[in-house]
């Protein structure tokens with residue numbers, strides 16, 4: 001081959017086909033570890049180097065910023081570092097590019113502000129304060145959800161861009177609506193766009209200015225989308241729109257790795273792409289280059305239990321390796337200790353580097369029990385995409401409550417005195433500092449002595465001090481775990497994180513609570529507050545260098561797309577994976593998504609895979625059983641270390657059977673037939689194009705808005721015209 005085709009070296013036949021098929025709509029169903037990144041990068045390079053296409057005519061959409069960076073790095077290696085690869089980006093990144101060039105049409109400045117979730121919450125908090133509303137858990141979440149709902153569509157954009165039409169929250173009596181309008185008004189004032197807006201402004205722009213749309217359609221001769229299985233309907237709509245002129249839309253994905261259905265991803269687009277592109281070509285990448293046949297067999301065996309998928313059997317030509325291990329421990333600490341022992345063996349006997357080892361788990365809080373054991377054994381680790389357990393904000397905050405009771409130190413005081421908000425802001429803190437300096441007292445004592453001062457009388461300082469004082473008296477009498485629970489309740493901290501609606505943070509605090517109970521059980525009831533805090537300092541003040549070789553710990557969601565020679569999937573317990581909360585909320589669909597999560601975790605492993613779990617109790621006090629996913633694996637595909645007692649196995653299977661009943665989605669019937677004309681309160685009039693039994697949705701086309709949306713059978717807002 002001549003020079004321009006170098007980028008195809010080392011590709012297998014199907015990858016080569018994917019890289020060189022450039023015209024028309026193409027779907028690549030790429031299994032785990034089948035070299036989809038390699039194929040996509042080669043295709044990009046092929047278009048540029050072999051066909052002479054300018055990168056500015058080539059949109060390449062990735063799912064995360066990290067993936068975009070990685071793709072750019074790889075592409076630049078082939079096409080040269082000086083080329084602009086700005087169109088290798090995420091959906092949001094692309095919208096930002098469009099808006100930076102075009103937003104003046106909507107009378108917004110080029111340097112508009114991008115609001116992240118924290119900014120959104122800050123705006124909402126301001127509104128609640130202005131309306132003198134107490135931020136109550138369900139309300140806060142409901143409003144956030146309502147904002148999300150409002151922004152599922154572009155209608156509201158016009159109220160933001162129209163300068164002559166002020167938004168008037170004062171005209172409405174309905175409180176939710178008032179808050180919603182206040183939010184929009186505040187956004188408008190600062191020219192702020194949240195993530196949903198980025199997309200919607202782009203849609204509105206394209207709708208109102210067909211010439212602008214035409215220019216972008218003309219510009220983007222080739223569009224390729226990675227991780228297409230996780231695209232939402234809005235995202236797919238954008239791709240469809242942009243690809244209308246040239247029709248060269250190339251999508252790659254693995255329906256078995258959809259793990260974002262809970263936030264709007266719809267694998268149906270990849271599974272049924274021909275509905276939108278009747279002439280699309282399909283290419284399968286089935287050869288796995290990552291894992292040993294043993295690991296692949298475990299992955300295949302698990303995922304075939306899913307119904308909603310495109311049937312494909314992955315194969316590998318890699319040489320046989322060792323058997324996958326399932327470890328069952330009698331308690332959590334045993335599980336952690338066994339893993340540590342195994343890691344040490346890998347390092348000693350196989351010369352593994354710590355960098356080669358990954359520990360994966362379903363939820364952040366699960367890192368705690370493992371971290372503690374790694375610290376005890378002096379094994380370096382780092383948490384990918386997050387903080388170490390004891391460095392997480394909510395954990396530091398929670399512990400600051402205990403420290404304040406034990407030591408009255410200023411640092412802890414500063415952490416929590418105004419969290420939740422007690423009207424003790426910068427100015428009042430400054431005042432306290434002055435007084436404290438004069439008297440030589442701690443900030444806390446200074447506050448306690450000045451509760452009736454003008455400056456503090458209208459704050460919630462009194463409640464705060466009272467809560468701390470009341471519990472300080474009890475600190476010798478009750479256990480530290482009870483003290484923690486009481487103080488977080490009395491000061492309102494627990495309610496504060498509940499209001500935030502971030503389940504992860506709440507889970508972390510519960511895990512801290514649970515670890516304390518365990519600690520007390522292990523060391524006897526009379527662990528004193530001071531002793532516990534000292535012991536903890538050992539964990540928290542251990543500064544570790546990041547560049548050092550380290551074991552990588554992360555959630556499965558974070559591990560998506562990555563690979564490691566040795567993988568430990570820990571906490572493979574029923575109710576953790578599959579996650580009970582998701583099952584309760586989203587029933588059968590969630591079960592399949594949970595299974596895909598386990599599949600993603602399994603398929604990260606190259607050489608050795610360990611599935612581990614242990615008996616004991618969860619944070620909610622439920623007895624732990626091995627996950628159903630273990631029982632779903634064919635016998636003989638793995639080796640078990642540890643013994644699952646017969647009784648436990650029977651019990652586990654019974655619990656799984658019972659849960660299965662609860663999880664079955666209630667059987668509903670479709671009320672409309674294909675072809676029926678219906679009216680939707682937001683999207684207007686539409687026609688039912690198709691019915692999807694499994695998901696219990698209608699696919700409704702709304703001609704006015706030029707969209708097709710899946711609408712749930714149970715949605716009450718749909719009426720006959």
Ligand SMILES: Nc1ncnc2c1ncn2[C@@H]1O[C@H](COP(=O)(O)OP(=O)(O)OP(=O)(O)O)[C@@H](O)[C@H]1O
Nearest residue numbers: 010011012032033034035036037038289290561562
């Ligand atoms: N043709 C090939 N020959 C040899 N190795 C390959 C080939 N294609 C891919 N690989 C290797 O296989 C591994 C998996 O590739 P890649 O990470 O692109 O997979 P993927 O399809 O993105 O997987 P996943 O979806 O599971 O994250 C990588 O280590 C890659 O270098």
